[in-house]
Structure formats: C-alpha cells, structure tokens
Amino acid sequence: MGRPWDPGAPRVVTLPSGRSVRGRGLRRPLPDGPPPEFALTLLGRRPASAPWPGRWVRWPDFRLPADPADLRAALQDALARAATERVEIACAGGRGRTGTALACLAVLDGVPPGDAVAWIRGRYDARAVETPFQARFVRRFSPGPGSAR
Template identity: 65%
Template sequence: MTSTPDTSDDGAPREDAPWPPGTPGLLALPSGRLVRGRALGRPLPPGPPPTFAVHLLGAPPPDPGWEHRWVAWPDFRLPRDPAAFTEVLIEAWHRSATGRVEVACHGGHGRTGTALACLAVLDGVAPADAVRFVRERYARRAVETPGQRRFVARFRAPVR
C-alpha cells in the first residue's frame, strides 16, 4: 500500500495527521488547531481515532484504546477538581497542535461544550465570548447549565 501525507505505509492514520475535513464534531480554534467534540453515548464516528482524548464523566470510563485522561465531572455539574481539569485541558491544547484531540462526555453538549469553550479561552478567545464561539461553531446546545456558563466566564488561561 502506498502512503499519503496523512497515512503510514500500511495505510493507518499517522499519529501527527490532522483530523480530516468534514470530521463530525470538529471545532476549529482561532489558532487553526482542530479539536473534535463527541458524545460517548453514541457510536464512534467513522474515520481515524483520536491520538489523545479527554473524557469528562462522573466515573472512570473503559479504556478506549488510545491515550486519554479522565476528568471527574458529574453530568450537569462542574469538574470536581477545577485545577486538575485545567491541567488536562492545557495538555489537550498543546497536543492539538500536532495530533487528533477529542473532548467527550456522555451526551456531547454540556461538559464537552464547557471544556471546548475553555479550550477556546486557552486559544485566545475572551471568556465572555467563548460560549457563543462554541455554540456557533460546534453545537448550539453546548454549555447547558447556568453554572457551566459562569465557569467559562470565570475561566482564565494560565500564563504560558
């Protein structure tokens, strides 16, 4: 089999290949970094798997088969440890420069949208604009609760 810029000689997606155009749930951040939001309660979409994932769930998820971090975050609530969440999000932001990063919760809207909005803040979007940014570019129902909206509005990107 012949390789292309996004595949290895065996046809498998390269680790550093970006998400292909048209990938469901793809959010383009202002820097051009691409992050996929997804609902873990739905089947895995077609295409290459993530190279790194952030799972936002109340209990640890099963191993997805690729590198991932779990953030303890009950449905309709906020992360149990906001500092740990920020560390994981910074790691995801860095990895999104060269890999296929996915952010996912069970439904793909509340926790996922909140995390994507915080990623947008890390990427330079003002906290006051981040929810609108994600709703316009990812899902109109993203960031479901007033508490989640306040969390994004108060989220600050640490000094890099």
C-alpha cells in the same frame, strides 16, 4: 502522529490557532474516519479503557469539574497535543461538559472568556454548555499562564 482531523467533519472545532479538536458524546457510535490519538474524557466516574491514550477528569453530569485545576491542566495538555495529534474531548452526551470544556479550551487559545460560550455554540453545537453554572464557569475561566495567548 497521524493526519489532523478533517476540519469539515462533524463535531470538529478549529480553534483560533488553527488547531482542531473533536467533541463527542460517548453514547453515540464512534464516528467514521480515523480514531483519536488522545482523548480527554469528562465523566462522573472512571471510563472504560479505550484503545488510544487518554486522560479522565471527574466531572458529574450537569455540574462542574470536581477539581477545576485538574481540568485546566488537562485542557492545557489537550491544547498542546492538538498541535500534532488528533485530540477528542468527550462526555456522555457531548454537549454540557464537552461544550464547557471546549469553550474553556477556546479561552486558552485566545477567545475572550465572555465570548467563549457563544463562540463554541456557533462552531460546535447550539446547545453546548447546558447549565447557567457551566456558562458562568466559562466566563470566569482565565487564560492564565501557559495559554496560547
């Protein structure tokens, strides 16, 4: 396992547990610095392969994940990996799906669901979580079993 994300690097979010995750828009160039050691990719169709391990969750743009249980399992895996690996969560633009997933990840890590959208907008991107449906999805997302709470 490599060194963790630089907490001051752009698009890196430090969760309440101290674990760090980077959000990214795939349409942008790969940021300078170390690459991810694991990536969770949120797209409507299977992404091209990357030179690091990853997982894909089918999630069409401006919508909700096709399989919310798959997203939950992927986020639980990402949260566990973030304890020892550089984890990246990415969609095409890096705001709607990525912001929604990061807000749900924050819920799994102890942020109350009703606060998670504002929490991620304050720490990641002011325009994260783009649609009312995505915001409602986060508010209804429960920590459930296996969370860091």
